[in-house]
Amino acid sequence: MKIINVKDYEEMSQQACSMLLDVIRNEIKPVLGLATGSTPEGLYQHLIEKYNEQKVSFQETTTFNLDEYVGLDRHDPNSYRFFMNEKLFNHVNIPEENTHVPSGIAPDPNQECYDYEQLIQEADRIDVQVLGLGLNGHIGFNEPGTPFNSRTHVVALDESTRQANARFFDSINDVPTQAITMGIETIMESKSIILLVSGEKKAEPLARLVYGEISEDFPASILQKHENVTIIADEAACANLR
Numbered sequence: 001m002k003i004i005n006v007k008d009y010e011e012m013s014q015q016a017c018s019m020l021l022d023v024i025r026n027e028i029k030p031v032l033g034l035a036t037g038s039t040p041e042g043l044y045q046h047l048i049e050k051y052n053e054q055k056v057s058f059q060e061t062t063t064f065n066l067d068e069y070v071g072l073d074r075h076d077p078n079s080y081r082f083f084m085n086e087k088l089f090n091h092v093n094i095p096e097e098n099t100h101v102p103s104g105i106a107p108d109p110n111q112e113c114y115d116y117e118q119l120i121q122e123a124d125r126i127d128v129q130v131l132g133l134g135l136n137g138h139i140g141f142n143e144p145g146t147p148f149n150s151r152t153h154v155v156a157l158d159e160s161t162r163q164a165n166a167r168f169f170d171s172i173n174d175v176p177t178q179a180i181t182m183g184i185e186t187i188m189e190s191k192s193i194i195l196l197v198s199g200e201k202k203a204e205p206l207a208r209l210v211y212g213e214i215s216e217d218f219p220a221s222i223l224q225k226h227e228n229v230t231i232i233a234d235e236a237a238c239a240n241l242r
């Protein structure tokens with residue numbers, strides 16, 4: 001794993017942006033894996049700026065998002081489809097049909113998982129997967145205990161994850177109890193991974209990811225086995241690194 005230690009959130013976002021731009025410019029039909037949450041928002045702002053400055057085009061880019069809440073439709077402001085439209089897709093020239101987020105309201109969520117996984121396989125590869133880090137070590141919504149060989153599947157969200165994400169909802173009761181997430185094996189098949197980590201709350205999980213035992217109890221620990229992972233972490237998040 002390569003660790004890039006940057007000063008702050010802004011620098012993390014800039015670095016991530018320039019790595020993504022390299023992929024978008026160099027691949028003929030780039031395939032990006034994207035994440036939601038607070039961590040990648042700055043990255044998406046930078047990508048929009050580069051697009052507005054005519055430094056990049058998304059015309060040929062395809063994207064696959066990691067996850068979606070079960071029960072929220074694309075117009076719900078808390079759905080991850082809404083988040084992606086607002087934070088990135090609506091502001092750049094990516095064709096809508098090239099953007100993929102699992103549907104939270106599919107009549108059969110397990111079928112939706114199967115279909116989503118098929119789409120990823122048909123795309124043949126994810127050139128670069130952007131990840132955030134959950135406080136409990138989740139990547140995507142793969143909670144502790146998720147098998148490392150999992151594919152896109154329905155998960156029951158940990159109480160701690162629901163608490164952590166309650167800040168976006170009116171009340172904890174409104175936070176969905178289930179989500180669809182790309183599986184750990186699906187994530188690990190990406191050609192490269194950029195993990196973004198910011199803030200003191202992430203210092204302990206980041207140290208566990210880097211030095212800890214590789215265990216399904218801490219899903220992000222599997223990243224130690226990926227050949228091409230870059231962690232971009234700010235000073236606060238690096239506090240527990242040696």
Ligand SMILES: O=P(O)(O)OC[C@H]1O[C@](O)(CO)[C@@H](O)[C@@H]1O
Pocket residue numbers: 035036037038039040066067131132133134135139140141161165
């Ligand atoms: O970036 P945040 O808001 O700390 O969230 C970390 C992770 O948690 C999730 O939002 C899911 O809870 C992921 O999508 C994200 O990578």
